Amino acid sequence: MSRIVGVFASNHGPLMARDWDKVRDQRMQSVLGAFAEIRKRMEAARPDVLVTISPDHWINFFIDNLPGICIGVGEIHDGPPEPWLSHLPFKTLAGHPEFAIHLAQTACDNDFEPSLSHRLTLDHGIGIPLWKIGLEKLPPIVPIIVNDLEPPMPSVRRCLAWGELLAKAVESFPGDLRIAVLATGGMSHSIGEPDMGRVDEPFDRECIRRLESGDAPSLVEFLDERMDSAGNGAHEMRNWVMAHGAARGRGYETLYYAPIPEWYVGCGFAAWNV
Amino acid sequence: MRRDYWLSKLFFDVQTPETGAEYRADRDKVLARYPLKSEVVAAVRADDVKFLAQRVNPYLLRFYFHAAGMSEQDFVSKLRDAGASTPAEKRVAQQHV
Numbered sequence: 001m002s003r004i005v006g007v008f009a010s011n012h013g014p015l016m017a018r019d020w021d022k023v024r025d026q027r028m029q030s031v032l033g034a035f036a037e038i039r040k041r042m043e044a045a046r047p048d049v050l051v052t053i054s055p056d057h058w059i060n061f062f063i064d065n066l067p068g069i070c071i072g073v074g075e076i077h078d079g080p081p082e083p084w085l086s087h088l089p090f091k092t093l094a095g096h097p098e099f100a101i102h103l104a105q106t107a108c109d110n111d112f113e114p115s116l117s118h119r120l121t122l123d124h125g126i127g128i129p130l131w132k133i134g135l136e137k138l139p140p141i142v143p144i145i146v147n148d149l150e151p152p153m154p155s156v157r158r159c160l161a162w163g164e165l166l167a168k169a170v171e172s173f174p175g176d177l178r179i180a181v182l183a184t185g186g187m188s189h190s191i192g193e194p195d196m197g198r199v200d201e202p203f204d205r206e207c208i209r210r211l212e213s214g215d216a217p218s219l220v221e222f223l224d225e226r227m228d229s230a231g232n233g234a235h236e237m238r239n240w241v242m243a244h245g246a247a248r249g250r251g252y253e254t255l256y257y258a259p260i261p262e263w264y265v266g267c268g269f270a271a272w273n274v
Numbered sequence: 275m276r277r278d279y280w281l282s283k284l285f286f287d288v289q290t291p292e293t294g295a296e297y298r299a300d301r302d303k304v305l306a307r308y309p310l311k312s313e314v315v316a317a318v319r320a321d322d323v324k325f326l327a328q329r330v331n332p333y334l335l336r337f338y339f340h341a342a343g344m345s346e347q348d349f350v351s352k353l354r355d356a357g358a359s360t361p362a363e364k365r366v367a368q369q370h371v
Contacts, residue, residue: 059289062286064279192327
């Protein structure tokens with residue numbers, strides 16, 4: 001039976017690439033430490049496939065065609081197109097069509113209807129975490145793109161169900177594939193809004209508390225109530241919720257959290273003990 | 275959620291390095307390709323963040339001004355200014371840039 005061997009969450013703030021030096025104190029060392037910890041745990045997990053969960057930052061999709069959820073089923077994905085990430089070693093990244101199609105089929109069989117793409121471009125939402133985590137050998141990637149940017153967005157409840165569906169798809173995949181999950185984005189932040197730069201630390205800490213509790217309905221309820229007031233970027237917590245669902249709500253651990261206003265973000269990193 | 279489609283399309287398109295460079299070199303030439311309303315064109319030319327923010331996704335707004343060459347500090351300053359409605363509120367907003 002195939003199985004999930006690791007579930008992680010990572011910040012993906014662009015200013016980690018563009019303005020890394022703005023943060024010079026202990027927080028920078030701690031962020032580096034969090035990426036190193038994910039690298040260590042992911043390498044120990046020896047995944048054959050990495051499922052990433054992130055938004056599309058207006059790269060693949062536009063308001064003429066805006067899927068709620070899209071699975072990248074192609075053999076190849078293109079790397080980050082942002083000019084300020086041209087130095088990253090990801091011109092293209094291998095996909096895993098067999099598992100991706102199985103995930104899409106499992107979704108359809110369970111009354112979920114994802115969009116599909118046979119050639120996605122993976123932007124900074126995936127590129128920055130992969131770059132900073134720095135795996136020696138990158139496994140094939142199956143991207144799940146979630147609309148976290150443009151209302152209306154998938155409900156938090158549905159994202160939790162998507163995570164559980166992902167776990168089901170892994171367990172029903174023939175063979176003994178080892179699959180890791182990496183959700184990116186969050187926590188509180190505000191982009192292109194009048195309060196850009198504001199970090200809502202109480203929101204972030206309450207998210208952490210409810211993730212730790214394992215009480216998924218309480219997490220969903222809290223996010224439904226508070227996500228809007230924590231900045232539009234906080235909607236990326238959907239990706240964390242999907243990871244939480246994939247881990248079946250078990251074993252959440254914060255690897256690092258700090259409000260980092262210099263990067264406009266509540267900067268969180270996590271792992272679930274699966 | 276109401277969006278100005280062609281304004282959004284302009285903001286989307288200037289993210290590509292080629293169109294971004296062309297836009298920075300000759301803004302009017304690129305603007306002429308889009309069927310924008312005259313008041314929208316005027317707002318783009320004036321960098322009227324408040325007017326534009328009401329018509330596009332906030333992420334696209336940020337990406338546009340980055341591609342158009344505005345510094346992040348200026349953009350955030352204009353955003354905060356746009357979010358404040360009275361002179362007193364604007365002064366407070368400016369103190370936090």
